[in-house]
Amino acid sequence: MFRGVSFRRLGKSALRPSGSDLAKKCLPLIFARAQPKQLSINSQYWANFSTTQVAQTSNNDILATKPNVEEILRRLDTAEWSEVLQILERVGSQYPAAFALEEVESVFNKIEEIFLQGSKDSLKTRSVVELGYGFGKLHLGSEAFWNKLVQRFSTIYSTTGLNTYDAARFIFGASNRVTFEMSFFQTIEDNIAKNNETLPADVIAYLLPSLAKVYAANQQKGIFDTISFSVEQDSDFVPYEIQDAPLWGSLTEAAMEALPEMDATDLSCVLDAFVFAQYKDEGIWTPIEQRFNQLKSQLTISEYANFAYYFGTLQRGSAEFWAHIEQLLVEEVNDVSPQNLKSFVLGLARSEEGSLKLWHLIEQRILNSDLTTSELTAYVESFSANPLASIEFWGRVEKQIVTKINEFNFAELAEIVKGIGKASSGFQSFWTAVENRLLEGELEATQDLELVMYLELKAANKLTPELTRHFRNIAEQGDKIFEHLTQSEESEQ
Secondary structure: OEOOOOOOOOHHHHOOOOOOOOOOOOOOEEOOOOOOOOOOOOOOOEEOOOOOOOOOOOOOOOOOOOOOHHHHHHHHHHOOHHHHHHHHHHHHHOOOOOOOHHHHHHHHHHHHHHHHHOOOHHHOHHHHHHHHHHHHHOOOOOHHHHHHHHHHHHHHHHOOOOOHHHHHHHHHHHOOOOOEOHHHHHHHHHHHHHOOOOOOHHHHHHHHHHHHHHHHHHHHHHHHHHHHOOOOOOOOOOOOOHHHOOOHHHHHHHHHHHHHHOOHHHHHHHHHHHHHHOOOOHHHHHHHHHHHHHHHHHOOHHHHHHHHHHHHHOOOOOHHHHHHHHHHHHHHOOOOOHHHHHHHHHHHHHHOOOOHHHHHHHHHHHHOOOOOHHHHHHHHHHHHOOOOOOHHHHHHHHHHHHHOHHHOOHHHHHHHHHHHHHOOOOOHHHHHHHHHHHHOOOOOOOHHHHHHHHHHHHHOOOOOHHHHHHHHHHHHOOOHHHHHHHHHHHHHO
C-alpha cells in the first residue's frame, strides 16, 4: 500500500504561497530553511496548519498562554497520552505565530520519542490520525516514526476500518512524508461508493491535495527514472493525466457540487490541489471565480494573496479578476507583508499580468526591503520573466543573495540559479558565491535537485572545472542520473 518516502515536486511547487495569519488548514507557508535532521528525500518546504482549537483542561493549562518550551518538555515527561495529543495540536497550530521552528522541532521530537517507546493509547485510532496529521503538515518525524505510524494506520484501515473523515485527515498530513500507492485511492473511492457517501467540503479539502501530491510525486519519480535509464529501450513509466488517477474525477465533481458551501479555506485547499496537479480544466474555472467573487468581501489580505498565487500559477482568472487584484495591490503595496507580497508577485508573474505602473511600485517596495531567502527566491523567479526589471533591481537583489548565500537551502539556491540564468543577469560575485556554496559540500540535496542545479548551471554556461569535478564526484558515488549524463558528454567530445 505504501512505498515509504517519496520525491517531491521541484521548481514552482517549492515556492508555495504564504501562510494565513489565522493559521488555516490549507494555506501553505514556506519553511525558512531546510530540515537536515529529518528525512532527506524531501524537497518540499511548505506546511499546512489547522484551525482546530484544543479545549483547555484546567485553569493551569500550560498552553493557555504563550508557554515556555522548556516547561512543555518537562510536562511531556509525565503527561498522560491525552495531554500529549493536546500539546501536539496546540503547538502545531500556533506555529509560526507563537513558536519558532526550532521550538516546534524540540517539542515534536519529544512526542516522537514517547510514541516510539510505545503505549496502547498511542496506537489507538484517534492518536494515529492526529499524529499523522500533526507531524505530516509540518514535515516532521523520522523514518522510524513514519514506518511505525503508517504500519499502524494500514492495520487500522484494513481491519477495523476508518470513517472517511479520519482517513482523509491522516492522509492529508502523511502525504507530505509518505508516498501512497495510487491503488490506495481506488480503495477509498470504492468505500465511498459502497457507503453511498456525500462528501462534505472538509473531506474534499483533505483528499484533493493529498491525491494531487501523490500524483505529482509519482510523475516526478517516473520522469527522473526515464532520464536515468534513457539508454534502455524499455521503460515502465507511462505518463498519464491527473484525470486518470483513481478518485480524482469523483473528488473534482464533489468539489463543484460543494462549491456553494465552501469557505475560503476549503476553496484554497481545492486550488492548492489543482496547482500540484497542474489541473487546468476550463469548465471548472467560471464557478470557482464566481465563488471567489461571493467570498471576496470577507477575505483577508493573506487570502487574497493566496488566491492570486493559485489563479496565476495555473494561468487562470478573468480580466475582471486580475483588475481587482491590481487595484488592491496599487492601493496596499506598501502595507502588504513580505510573505503576502511574495504570493502576489508569483501569481502576477506566472499569469503574465500586471501593468507597468504596478510592477514599478512592486519593484520599489522590494528595493526598500531586507529580504529573506524565500522572498529573494520568489522575486528572482518572478522578475526573471519581467523584461522591465531595472539594473538597479538586479544589482540590489544579487547583493542580498551574496550576503545571505549561506542561508539558502538547496531548493532555493537551484531556483535562484535558474532565475538569474533566465534573466541573463548575475555579476561574477554572484556566480562565485554560488560556486563556493556548492563546493563546501554542506548542502543536502536529492538527486533530482542536484540534477536541476547541474542543468541550470550548464545552461547558464557557469560550469567551471571545479563544479564539473564536483558533479562527477556525485556520479561516482552511484547517482545513475549523473552517471548517464557524464558518459553522454564524454561520448560527444
